[in-house]
Amino acid sequence: MGLHKLTQSDKNINMKILAIETSCDETAIAILEVGDGQLRVGKETRPHFKILSNVVLSQIKIHKPYGGVVPNLAMREHKKNLPIILKRALRDAGINLSPNKNPDVDIIAVTYGPGLEPALWEGINFAKDLAEKRRVPLAAVNHLEGHIYAAWLNGGNPKFEIRNSKWGLEHPTPFPPPLKKGRGIEGVRFSVPQFPLLALIVSGGHTELVLMKKHLDYKILGETLDDAAGEAFDKVARMLGLGYPGGPEISKLAEKWETSPQRGKRLFPRPMINSPDFNFSFSGLKTAVLYYLRAIQEEGHPSPFPPPLTKGRGIKGVRSSSKNRIPLKIKTAIAYEFQQAVVDVLVKKTADALRKYRVRSLVVGGGVAANKKLRATLEQLIATKFPQVSLFLSPPWLCGDNAAMIAVAAYFKARACKFPKPESIIAQGNLRLQ
Ligand code: KG4
Numbered sequence: 001m002g003l004h005k006l007t008q009s010d011k012n013i014n015m016k017i018l019a020i021e022t023s024c025d026e027t028a029i030a031i032l033e034v035g036d037g038q039l040r041v042g043k044e045t046r047p048h049f050k051i052l053s054n055v056v057l058s059q060i061k062i063h064k065p066y067g068g069v070v071p072n073l074a075m076r077e078h079k080k081n082l083p084i085i086l087k088r089a090l091r092d093a094g095i096n097l098s099p100n101k102n103p104d105v106d107i108i109a110v111t112y113g114p115g116l117e118p119a120l121w122e123g124i125n126f127a128k129d130l131a132e133k134r135r136v137p138l139a140a141v142n143h144l145e146g147h148i149y150a151a152w153l154n155g156g157n158p159k160f161e162i163r164n165s166k167w168g169l170e171h172p173t174p175f176p177p178p179l180k181k182g183r184g185i186e187g188v189r190f191s192v193p194q195f196p197l198l199a200l201i202v203s204g205g206h207t208e209l210v211l212m213k214k215h216l217d218y219k220i221l222g223e224t225l226d227d228a229a230g231e232a233f234d235k236v237a238r239m240l241g242l243g244y245p246g247g248p249e250i251s252k253l254a255e256k257w258e259t260s261p262q263r264g265k266r267l268f269p270r271p272m273i274n275s276p277d278f279n280f281s282f283s284g285l286k287t288a289v290l291y292y293l294r295a296i297q298e299e300g301h302p303s304p305f306p307p308p309l310t311k312g313r314g315i316k317g318v319r320s321s322s323k324n325r326i327p328l329k330i331k332t333a334i335a336y337e338f339q340q341a342v343v344d345v346l347v348k349k350t351a352d353a354l355r356k357y358r359v360r361s362l363v364v365g366g367g368v369a370a371n372k373k374l375r376a377t378l379e380q381l382i383a384t385k386f387p388q389v390s391l392f393l394s395p396p397w398l399c400g401d402n403a404a405m406i407a408v409a410a411y412f413k414a415r416a417c418k419f420p421k422p423e424s425i426i427a428q429g430n431l432r433l434q
């Protein structure tokens with residue numbers, strides 16, 4: 001199918017998009033089939049995305065010993081793995097990209113920023129080569145718009161959930177059921193985000209609140225002035241001697257404190273929670289955890305915050321002689337209280353933005369959106385304070401980095417005929433949403 005069909009008014013077409021994502025430590029390729037206008041809900045028609053393949057190769061094991069991502073190692077791994085992953089993605093999707101045949105994909109998409117430039121370049125060069133040889137148009141996607149557009153995916157596995165506060169439904173099937181001719185979809189209230197929408201992006205590199213009045217139109221309402229939320233999770237995890245990435249580790253540990261009667265001591269500050277803007281700051285919170293740990297570890301050093309556990313008796317279970325060794329109970333309490341501080345700030349600022357901008361949907365994306373506490377608190381916020389707003393929380397496998405989300409963003413770019421000249425596509429480590 002040729003690209004020209006994208007602009008035709010008859011939208012009952014299918015196209016396939018192959019997307020490549022290498023902005024950080026995940027090498028990812030996905031192939032999506034998009035049926036434009038096939039999904040009818042009431043009077044509206046919506047594109048229907050089907051994930052044909054979604055391969056994500058994580059380099060976590062390689063970077064783990066360093067406690068964070070090493071750009072040159074990431075680059076080397078992307079280079080080595082891209083051809084292997086492409087083969088796998090094509091095989092999963094049952095697609096042929098042989099140069100001698102008409103290619104089976106209509107668009108190739110690639111992330112060009114923000115991220116680690118050496119890593120981004122690997123994906124960009126690979127995509128350019130592929131697009132040129134197969135004579136397929138190349139779309140350039142901002143990683144952050146990918147995180148937002150993940151919300152348009154109606155899942156690719158049976159565990160898919162899409163919560164809609166208005167309808168109180170979880171999407172029951174991985175894909176929309178087959179259409180009954182002329183009658184749209186019966187019995188399934190299927191939903192995609194509606195504009196205007198608010199997006200909360202919470203990842204390892206970014207924390208942003210973004211207002212979208214229409215497709216591909218982004219207004220950054222606020223962002224972090226220092227560390228991103230995910231970065232704070234990773235750094236605090238390192239202080240606690242937990243593994244990388246830190247978010248899931250802290251979350252797991254925090255769950256163990258969930259039922260403790262000693263929880264909720266507010267050990268740590270909530271930076272900027274009451275500031276009149278929509279900006280965030282997490283570096284002070286991270287430092288507060290550091291000081292707290294130091295106070296515990298250093299003999300006779302008074303804690304800068306009230307003792308977390310036993311009032312008036314210092315911290316139960318910590319012997320001052322056990323320098324540098326943090327008892328599990330203390331680690332668990334810190335993980336819980338730190339996570340709670342992050343969630344409090346993210347949710348309060350989101351609530352402020354929802355109050356100010358009367359949006360129809362709230363989309364949450366990025367690795368930290370997989371955090372159970374954040375998800376539960378946002379669900380409660382929407383249910384109790386903003387029932388008119390539909391909340392879109394992707395399943396965890398779509399929150400973290402993947403290429404399926406890049407393909408969705410590319411589809412909307414293609415629909416707007418936004419294709420840059422391939423030679424003008426360069427890696428932009430600090431690319432902003434615009
Ligand atoms: O979006 P992402 O996969 O990559 C970036 O674009 O940065 O986000 C990765 C970040 C890491 O900082 C990781 O610790 C965090 O998301 N993360 C979590 C959870 N799962 C991943 N943070 C909190 N709770 C989680 N369950």
Ligand code: ZN
Pocket residue numbers: 143147203204366367400401
């Ligand atoms: Zn990301």
